[in-house]
Amino acid sequence: MRKQKKAKRLAEYESLLRDVDEMEVPEPSVEMDQKFQAMLEETKKARFLEEREPVRRHSPFFELGPGLLPRLAATLSLIIVGWFLGYQVTPRPERARIDDLASEVQEMKKTVMLAMLENSSAAERMKAVQFAQELAGPDEAVLNALARTVNDDPNVNVRLMAVEALALYADDPRVREALVQSIVRQESPLVQLALAEVMLALNEKRAVEPIRKIIASPLVDYSVKSKLEATVRQLL
Amino acid sequence: MDIKRRMLLGVIAVALAGLATAQENQPQQIVIPLTRPDEPGKLILERHRGSISVKGYEGTVVLIKAFVRRSTGTAPSDRDAEGLKPVSAAAIQLDAHEVDNVVTVDAHSRNKSIDLDISVPARFALKLGVLDDGDVIVDGLTGDVEVNNPYGRVRLDRLTGSANVNTVDGDISVRFLGVDTGVPLALTSFHGKIDVAFPPDVDLTVRVKSDEGMVWSDFDIAVEKRRSRTDPAGKTGGTRVSLEEWTTVRIGRGGTDVLLKSFDGNIYIRKIKETPSGA
Numbered sequence: 001m002r003k004q005k006k007a008k009r010l011a012e013y014e015s016l017l018r019d020v021d022e023m024e025v026p027e028p029s030v031e032m033d034q035k036f037q038a039m040l041e042e043t044k045k046a047r048f049l050e051e052r053e054p055v056r057r058h059s060p061f062f063e064l065g066p067g068l069l070p071r072l073a074a075t076l077s078l079i080i081v082g083w084f085l086g087y088q089v090t091p092r093p094e095r096a097r098i099d100d101l102a103s104e105v106q107e108m109k110k111t112v113m114l115a116m117l118e119n120s121s122a123a124e125r126m127k128a129v130q131f132a133q134e135l136a137g138p139d140e141a142v143l144n145a146l147a148r149t150v151n152d153d154p155n156v157n158v159r160l161m162a163v164e165a166l167a168l169y170a171d172d173p174r175v176r177e178a179l180v181q182s183i184v185r186q187e188s189p190l191v192q193l194a195l196a197e198v199m200l201a202l203n204e205k206r207a208v209e210p211i212r213k214i215i216a217s218p219l220v221d222y223s224v225k226s227k228l229e230a231t232v233r234q235l236l
Numbered sequence: 237m238d239i240k241r242r243m244l245l246g247v248i249a250v251a252l253a254g255l256a257t258a259q260e261n262q263p264q265q266i267v268i269p270l271t272r273p274d275e276p277g278k279l280i281l282e283r284h285r286g287s288i289s290v291k292g293y294e295g296t297v298v299l300i301k302a303f304v305r306r307s308t309g310t311a312p313s314d315r316d317a318e319g320l321k322p323v324s325a326a327a328i329q330l331d332a333h334e335v336d337n338v339v340t341v342d343a344h345s346r347n348k349s350i351d352l353d354i355s356v357p358a359r360f361a362l363k364l365g366v367l368d369d370g371d372v373i374v375d376g377l378t379g380d381v382e383v384n385n386p387y388g389r390v391r392l393d394r395l396t397g398s399a400n401v402n403t404v405d406g407d408i409s410v411r412f413l414g415v416d417t418g419v420p421l422a423l424t425s426f427h428g429k430i431d432v433a434f435p436p437d438v439d440l441t442v443r444v445k446s447d448e449g450m451v452w453s454d455f456d457i458a459v460e461k462r463r464s465r466t467d468p469a470g471k472t473g474g475t476r477v478s479l480e481e482w483t484t485v486r487i488g489r490g491g492t493d494v495l496l497k498s499f500d501g502n503i504y505i506r507k508i509k510e511t512p513s514g515a
Contacts, residue, residue: 122422123419127418127420155400189499190499223499
């Protein structure tokens with residue numbers, strides 16, 4: 001079986017080889033040789049050019065053509081958009097931390113201010129009152145401390161400034177109440193008049209009674225008395 | 237241990253003077269050493285009846301002289317004493333104690349005013365309060381000076397620290413040789429004049445107001461049109477609190493806050509022209 005197959009294959013090869021022998025082989029012409037040389041030259045030239053050109057093509061800065069500006073602009077805008085996106089996409093925790101820090105600073109300012117109000121130097125307490133006015137949205141602790149200062153600070157000038165500071169927050173009913181309450185506690189004519197002015201500006205009718213008490217006092221200064229009487233008339 | 241030492245030094249000096257001297261103006265005198273002589277200190281003297289004069293000097297102790305005020309009238313208040321000469325003078329009780337460079341002084345007599353003449357190291361701060369019957373005169377201190385003298389005058393000269401003064405009737409006069417930036421100054425009176433002088437090169441932000449008086453100055457002054465002090469919360473539609481307006485002026489580049497207020501006294505803000513000779 002195997003022998004048979006081999007014999008068949010041999011016969012095929014024989015006929016193939018015979019066919020190849022019979023094929024006519026054309027003689028190479030002179031023309032062909034020249035053509036080949038020309039093609040070779042051309043290819044060499046092309047390779048040479050290709051090797052030189054990259055220097056020019058990939059360095060846009062030598063090429064101050066009109067294409068440069070748009071390309072630069074595009075690059076810049078990509079950078080900006082990237083930065084912007086990056087900023088937007090910054091993880092939340094970090095921004096929250098910044099907010100935390102800001103509120104911590106605010107908290108610290110408040111603590112410092114409250115401590116300064118207890119200082120034995122009047123100059124320090126005046127600074128504290130100024131500070132309190134600069135605090136964004138003072139809370140109850142700050143307003144209470146200012147109210148205490150209006151009532152009890154041993155220094156007239158500090159009390160005077162505290163009245164002004166509190167008057168800025170007279171929208172708060174508790175602040176108003178505190179200001180009304182402190183009228184009768186004031187002995188300094190400057191502070192008495194400052195409070196009366198605030199009451200007038202607020203049109204606070206509850207102030208009439210305490211102001212009348214001051215007017216009735218035998219110790220009251222004459223100028224204070226006439227000013228306060230005018231205030232009462234305007235309030236009623 | 238430091239505390240113990242301080243306690244030890246705590247009550248340093250108590251001078252009691254019931255001396256039977258016929259001479260009324262014989263001063264009582266005490267000397268108070270300091271715990272830390274090279275550091276700034278403070279003198280506190282409140283609810284005093286009589287005048288107080290305080291001078292800064294080069295020394296390191298506090299020196300207090302107390303004089304009984306000479307009776308101004310010749311007639312003795314006691315009818316039974318008519319025709320007699322006083323044998324015992326009014327007693328002065330002069331107490332002073334020092335704790336950690338803070339000297340607290342108390343000088344009183346049952347029925348007389350006492351005038352005090354005090355020398356302190358120049359770096360001292362003062363807190364002085366007079367109830368009645370006296371003026372306050374201070375000279376040459378670098379510390380903060382706080383004075384409350386409702387009925388008398390206050391004159392502070394050659395200061396380089398801050399000043400915080402309040403009177404009701406008395407005039408206030410203050411001359412600064414320099415201004416400690418950042419520490420606010422406040423001079424207020426009800427009926428008194430306020431006369432304050434600064435060196436020509438100061439930088440101040442002055443809030444000034446005299447309800448019924450005038451304000452004068454020879455400084456080149458930039459008036460800041462300040463927001464009327466209205467509702468800073470703003471736009472709440474709620475109450476607007478507008479106090480009668482203060483004038484805010486800038487001297488130099490602006491800086492240290494100065495508050496000057498009198499109800500019906502004039503206010504003078506002066507420029508010190510000649511360089512102070514120190515005399």
